[in-house]
Amino acid sequence: MTSVAPLPVAADTLMFNEAASTADVVAAQFARNHEAIVALAASLRETPPPFVATCARGSSDHACTFGKYLFETQVGVVTASASPSIGSVYAAPLKLKDALFIVISQSGKSPDLLRNAEAAKAAGARVVALVNVEDSPLAQLADVVIPLCAGPEKSVAATKSYLASLAALLQLAAHWSQDEKLLAALDALPGALRQAWAADWSPVTDGLTGAHNLFVLGRGLGLGAAQEAALKFKETCGLHAEAYSSAEVKHGPMALVGPGFPVLCFAQPDGTEAGTLALAEEFRGRGAQVWVASAHGDLPLVAAPHPACAPLLTIQSFYKxxxxxxxxxxxxxxxxPHLNKVTETV
Known part of the structure; x- marks a missing residue:
């Protein structure tokens, strides 16, 4: 008879303790990378790239979704995701001359990301690596390395390294745009992350204990947070979750939302908020089980020092x-089950 190891208490899991350290990780990262980020941002202002391409998988790709909306809203540069398979499987050359090519990876050794970074560099792109392992092959290949400074992450589920990726993108966007409000928000972010960790999101924990599936909705800067949350539901809870833009969910998927259907909404505190809140009320009108993360919702959202910081605070509360x-x-x-910390896709 096979014995089953007892489950730890919540505060003793690696995931809990790694996520809880995020505020300190971000503060240290901002200090460590300040000079490198300032230099990179100055170079980008002097020689603006025609576009930004990102390349990543899993949680790192969800960080890239945040990066897309961040760069497009803060610096006005079109940003798109480059499929890792284009370089690794199809070996199709891309026209990337003078582009900013951002690769995000915890380990920095996934073969498909390395091949795409090599191809981008050969095509004339400037390759910037956001990576946690500073002596990794990806770091050695990149033109500029921005260390995530998350330290060892032993839980399979990425937490502090994911939020460190968002923070690195935020620091770059702030210095690239030279927006005074966003720059000031960097100083306030670690403190806000500590407040977010203390927020009580137990209603969604209690409400989803017996659930079988759900939707997670976000929009704009908050879409990547919804994608990350949906992955974590599957990864850690064995719970099927799908992430949608609160605008795109109306194009078909909302037909599934009826009595008792669980919906978790991340209301980003910007121009997208009103539409997300209205959609949440529409779903409640259908009898759906709805939770809203917002300043006045079922799940408290800590006041963000800048709207672009809100996704980090949302996810920090969500991780707990x-x-x-x-x-x-x-x-x-x-x-x-069936997952490893490092997935080396070819």
């Missing part, structure tokens, strides 16, 4: 809740 939910559903969030 998802850790508890995984345990409530009988899963150890540190060791999801």
């Amino acid at each position: 809740a998802i850790n508890a939910l995984a345990l409530a559903r009988g899963h150890n969030p540190d060791v999801p």
Whole structure:
């Protein structure tokens, strides 16, 4: 008879403790990378790239979604995701001359990301690596390395390294745009992250203990947070979740939303907020089980020092809740079945 290891208490999981350290990670990262970010931003202002291309997988790709909206709203440069398969499987050359090519990776050794970075560099792009392992092959290949400074991350589920990726993108956008409000927000962000960790999101933990599926909705700068949350539901809780833009969900998927259907809404505090809140009320009118993360919602959203910081605060509160939910559903969030910490896709 096979024995089953007892589940840890919530505060003893690696996921809990790694996520809880995010504020300190971000503060250290901002200090460590300040000079490199300022130099890179000055270079980008002097020689603006025609566009930005990002390349990543998993949680890192969700960070790239945030980067897309961040660069397009703050510096007005079109940003798109480059599929890793284009360089690794299809070996199709891309026209990337003078582009800014951002690769995000925890390990910095995934073969497909390395091949795409090599191809981008050969095509004349400026390759910037956001990477946690500073002596990795990707870091050695890149023109500019922005260390995530997250330190060792032992839980399979990425937490502090994901938020460190968002923070690095935020620091770059702030110095690239030279927006005074966004620059000031960098100083306030670690403190806001600490407040977000203390926020009580137990209603969503209690409400989803017996769920089988759900939608996670976000929009604009908050879409990447919704994507990350949906992944974490699957990864740590064995709970099927799909992420949608609160605008795109109206194009078909909302037909599934009826009585009792769970919907988690991330209301980004900017021009997209009103539409997300209105959609949440529409779903409630259908009898759906709806939770809204906002300043006045079911799930408290800590006041962001700048709207672009809100996704980091949302996810920081979410990580504490998802850790508890995984345990409530009988899963150890540190060791999801069939998953490894590093996935080396070719």
